[in-house]
Amino acid sequence: MDFAIEKQNGLMRTGVIKTPHGVIETPAFVVAGTRAAVKALTVAEVATLGGQAILANTYHLLLQPGVDLIEKAGGLAQFMGFLGPTFTDSGGFQIMSLPKVRVTGEGVIFRSHIDGRELRMTPEISMEAQRKIGADIHMAFDLPVGYDGEADFAKTKHALTTTHAWALRCLEAHQGKSFAGQALYGVVQGGKFAELRKQSADFFAALPFFGYGIGSIYNAKEAEGLLKIMHQILPAERPRHLLGMGAEPVDLFVGVENGVDTFDCVAPTRQARNGALYTLDGRINIKNAKYREDFAPIDAECNCYCCKNYNRAYLRHLFQTGELLGLTLASIHNEYFVVQLVQKIRESIQNHTFFELKTSFLQRYYDKISS
Numbered sequence: 629m630d631f632a633i634e635k636q637n638g639l640m641r642t643g644v645i646k647t648p649h650g651v652i653e654t655p656a657f658v659v660a661g662t663r664a665a666v667k668a669l670t671v672a673e674v675a676t677l678g679g680q681a682i683l684a685n686t687y688h689l690l691l692q693p694g695v696d697l698i699e700k701a702g703g704l705a706q707f708m709g710f711l712g713p714t715f716t717d718s719g720g721f722q723i724m725s726l727p728k729v730r731v732t733g734e735g736v737i738f739r740s741h742i743d744g745r746e747l748r749m750t751p752e753i754s755m756e757a758q759r760k761i762g763a764d765i766h767m768a769f770d771l772p773v774g775y776d777g778e779a780d781f782a783k784t785k786h787a788l789t790t791t792h793a794w795a796l797r798c799l800e801a802h803q804g805k806s807f808a809g810q811a812l813y814g815v816v817q818g819g820k821f822a823e824l825r826k827q828s829a830d831f832f833a834a835l836p837f838f839g840y841g842i843g844s845i846y847n848a849k850e851a852e853g854l855l856k857i858m859h860q861i862l863p864a865e866r867p868r869h870l871l872g873m874g875a876e877p878v879d880l881f882v883g884v885e886n887g888v889d890t891f892d893c894v895a896p897t898r899q900a901r902n903g904a905l906y907t908l909d910g911r912i913n914i915k916n917a918k919y920r921e922d923f924a925p926i927d928a929e930c931n932c933y934c935c936k937n938y939n940r941a942y943l944r945h946l947f948q949t950g951e952l953l954g955l956t957l958a959s960i961h962n963e964y965f966v967v968q969l970v971q972k973i974r975e976s977i978q979n980h981t982f983f984e985l986k987t988s989f990l991q992r993y994y995d996k997i998s999s
């Protein structure tokens with residue numbers, strides 16, 4: 629595992645993360661494969677649209693099919709037939725989003741959303757589960773707070789103290805066992821409070837994590853100041869991953885500008901399944917009646933398989949009739965759009981045209997309100 633920075637301009641940079649399963653050229657958008665599958669897409673389609681890496685979720689895989697089975701299969705990449713680098717998140721966010729979660733000093737007690745059985749998650753259990761899943765990059769088990777936007781300073785500070793204590797336990801568990809070629813990211817928290825974000829970044833900067841996940845930020849534009857604070861403190865030579873955010877193009881620009889190297893988000897495929905499709909002129913909903921006789925591609929300037937071969941009227945027809953092909957074609961387009969946008973952002977840093985691209989792209993995208 630290795631990370632090398634190629635070009636740096638202020639906080640933004642281009643680089644290469646080397647993993648045993650190949651390289652990730654950054655900035656990059658990591659494709660969500662929550663349950664060891666990218667929704668509606670084969671891994672061949674993911675690779676063709678430019679997806680370099682896939683992120684799976686430890687909580688979901690722990691419940692189904694179980695991490696022992698994935699270990700037996702030879703690890704996550706082997707299990708899902710993907711040749712590239714993989715990430716797992718810790719499961720902390722999904723568990724904290726469940727009803728009736730109890731947080732103890734040791735970890736959390738929760739009920740499975742599948743069969744209601746009571747389960748326990750601790751930093752050590754998360755590390756062991758991630759070791760068995762065998763992705764290239766693991767996340768420390770944390771206590772995300774602020775995802776509901778309601779946590780006050782005292783509550784956020786208390787959660788941060790727990791996150792830090794658990795991070796030390798994750799580090800110990802990770803170093804204490806055989807984790808050949810697997811890297812651990814610490815997850816910086818602190819909610820919406822600059823003082824706590826600074827404390828958390830100071831704490832993590834001093835520890836030997838390979839890289840950092842940035843947690844509980846769901847709107848990069850609003851949180852631009854917080855991203856700046858954290859990335860000014862975190863060691864520049866280590867990679868940073870913004871967890872679970874990237875639904876809006878503006879967030880990708882603001883994230884990269886403020887030091888983010890990789891993103892992941894379920895939004896492109898989730899929105900695709902609802903018929904909400906990205907175009908350079910804003911998002912459209914393909915189910916709208918006005919596309920009934922529209923024989924243009926979703927986006928005339930898009931080079932994805934869907935836009936090269938199909939038109940809006942056909943896509944609308946697939947959604948109207950509930951044909952599964954509609955989900956695949958829409959997902960190909962949306963994932964391509966976001967992955968390629970981050971690729972364009974990467975090239976713009978190399979060519980010193982980042983700010984021109986940011987201005988022209990965002991003006992056009994947000995200028996027209998489409999339905």
Ligand SMILES: [Zn+2]
Nearest residue numbers: 930932935961
């Ligand atoms: Zn397209």
